[in-house]
Amino acid sequence: MHEELVRTQMLLTDYGRVVGITPETSNAHVIFYYGLLSLPPPLAISGYDLDEHFQFPVHEAIELVNAYFVARLSALIEQED
Numbered sequence: 001m002h003e004e005l006v007r008t009q010m011l012l013t014d015y016g017r018v019v020g021i022t023p024e025t026s027n028a029h030v031i032f033y034y035g036l037l038s039l040p041p042p043l044a045i046s047g048y049d050l051d052e053h054f055q056f057p058v059h060e061a062i063e064l065v066n067a068y069f070v071a072r073l074s075a076l077i078e079q080e081d
Contacts, residue, residue: 005030005043029053033062 005028012026030039033047050058 001030002039002043005039 008028009026012028013023016023016026027042029043029045031045031047031050032038033050037044037046045053047059047062050062
């Protein structure tokens with residue numbers, strides 16, 4: 001995972017140029033939403049740090065989606081019983 005992240009980081013700015021974007025900066029990260037970070041920051045971002053990283057409320061929206069799918073999965077499991 002670390003090697004792939006480093007390769008992505010190296011190619012990201014050039015990829016932007018190929019698709020017609022001139023990025024001021026580019027960074028690649030792995031988001032560890034549910035658990036312990038197995039890479040050190042700044043390579044890794046915790047799920048709880050997403051709002052700060054993106055400077056936009058992201059965490060709550062993801063939790064709403066998670067709650068929806070938990071409810072759907074629970075309903076499917078109950079149907080099988």
